[in-house]
Amino acid sequence: MIGHRVPDRDGAAVSTPITISVDGEPIEARVGQSLAAALIAAGTVAWRTTPRARRPRGAFCAMGVCFDCLVVVNGRHDVRACQHRVAAGDVVESSPWPDGRVSDGGDRG
Amino acid sequence: MVTSAHVWSIDSDGVHVMVGEADGEGRESRCYRAAAVVLATGAHDRVLPVPGWDLPGVYSAGGGQALAKGEGVAIGRRVVVAGTGPFLLPVASSLLDAGCAVAGVFEAGRAGHLMRRWTVRPWELLGQPAKVLELGRYGSTLARRRVRYATGCAVTAIHGGQRVEAVTVSRLDASWAPRPGVGETLDVDAVCLGFGFSPRVELALAAGCRLDDRHFVMVDAQQRTSVPSVFAAGEITGIGGVDLALCEGTIAGHVAAGGRGDDSVLRVERRRRKVLRAFASRLQGAHAIGPKWTDWLNDDTVVCRCEEVDVARLRSVVETSESLSLRSLMLQSRAGLGSCQARICGRTVEELLLRTIPSHRLVGEGSIDRRPIASPVRLGEIAQSRAFEVEG
Incomplete structure (x- = not known):
């Protein structure tokens, strides 16, 4: 199944479950997990809408290079979900721009 | 530290x-x-654009590896791994460990070519037992799990509405041009792509x-x-x-x-460096990107993911501009100017521009790697920092 988290193979204790909020919904994550991994494990593959074509995006490189996975975390904009380590009580908002608005308002012709 | x-x-x-x-x-x-x-x-994966590669569920090979091996998360139920290079094997192996089914590993290089390049100067391979064994281990894992491994094949289109639903796998000729009319559709919900680094x-x-x-x-x-x-x-x-x-x-x-570099305490490192570099150049030769990969692009294939610039837009900028300046063509098309600062698409943009420009010459080639700010910093942090204070 998608997002299934494998238990550590050598039997080490699986890290503690915590709850974070994503667009108002609680999801379970684990201490030390990246936010991108927590979202994918919870079955979410897209959490950003592109400004121009309004296409869904999620993680792509998962190593901080592509900036596709940007989210708002605890009110802080432009956080790479793959670089943010989740902490209990994190409040994540997936789309910084309400529907119908374009990020930069610019006409790129 | x-x-x-x-x-x-x-x-x-x-x-x-x-x-x-x-x-x-x-x-x-x-x-x-x-x-x-x-x-x-370090380095990050080079990913060549494919129609639909901007859909959620498409990951760079290293991204799939980071999520599967680093975090133990399955990125999909059924995944394909495609591109070129030996790195595709450990990625597939990690996906299996994380609980994904792997619908296939598709290496774009053709078997004959790989075999020739892998086995040049075979006596050198005797000096690299660890490397050869490591690859053999991945190979046997995939074989044991009955994962399909095919050479001379590429994912040439990725399909889906809001996320990946299927891929088209095509056979390639030696130059990586897809052979017409022999595509195969596989239902998958995730894709890992890697074409070197x-x-x-x-x-x-x-x-x-x-x-x-x-x-x-x-x-x-x-x-x-x-x-x-x-x-x-x-x-x-x-x-x-x-x-x-x-x-x-x-x-x-x-x-x-x-x-000193010739210090005797570094004897082992110097010898290993020589052997491992020879192995690396062997791989480099075997897994070079074929020139005709661009044949699988469509007009509306996204090239620059950040600024959502497609193939047609890039071409029209070349056609309507007389500039041969990489900078100017990037500014006009917006390709490579988004958040990632051309880390993902830079090489590709440069290559596509060079091919489209009639003279195949570009001024400022290579400068696409120049990024004065190497990792994201907030303006407020710069304002508060002493980075720009001149010391007496």
Whole structure:
């Protein structure tokens, strides 16, 4: 199944479950997990809408290079979900721009 | 040892570092002046665009590896791995470990070509038992799990509405042009793509280091760059894997700290470096990108993911502009100017522009790697930092 988290193979204790909020919904994550991994494990593959074509995006490189996975975390904009380590009580908002608005308002012709 | 430290710039004042959470706010700004610097900034996957590669569920091969192996998360129920290079094998193996079904591993290089390039100077392979065994282990894992491995094949289209639903796999000719009409559709919900690696050379460029014609940092036998106080090790000097990087790093560190490169304590590292470099160049030759990969692009295939610039837009800018300047063509098309600063698409944009321009000449080629700010910094952090104070 998608997002299934494998238990550590050598039997080490699986890290503690915590709850974070994503667009108002609680999801379970684990201490030390990246936010991108927590979202994918919870079955979410897209959490950003592109400004121009309004296409869904999620993680792509998962190593901080592509900036596709940007989210708002605890009110802080432009956080790479793959670089943010989740902490209990994190409040994540997936789309910084309400529907119908374009990020930069610019006409790129 | 400073952890959670992000080097964002190197200039004549020194090495500028933000200490704190990645993408944080109000991090501590530090500037280090050092007699010597060793750069080991690594590389990230090169991913060639494919129609639909911007759909959620498509990951770079390294991304799939990071999520599967690093975090134990399955990125899909049924996944395909495609591209070129031996790295596809450990990625597939990690996906299996994380609980994904792997619908196939598709290597674009054709079997005959791979076999010839892999087995040139076979006596050299005898000196690399560890490397050969490692690849053999991945191969046998895939065989045991009955994962399909095909050469001369590529994912040439990715389909789906809001996420990946299927892929088209096509057979390729020797130049990587898809053979017409023989595509096969596979239902999958995730895709990993990797076509080798791009070195992260922005800090080396900022430090003034010279690059070779393949955009890697040039180093001498002591791992010293063209700037005498700056050393480089690992993937930024050539793609070679962790074992080679460790040898190079040991040598670089020893010399940077005042030792001699020909010191007898480095004898093992020097020998291993030589052997591992030979292995790396063997792979480089075997898994070079074929020139006709562009045949699988459509007009509306996204090239620059950040700025959502497609193939047609890039072409129309070339057609309507008389400029041969890479910078100017990027500014007009917006390709490579988004958040990732052309880290993902830069090489591709450069290649597509070069092919589209009638003279196949571009002014400022290679400068696409120049990024004065190497990792994200908030304006407020710069304002609060002492980075721009001039010391008396």
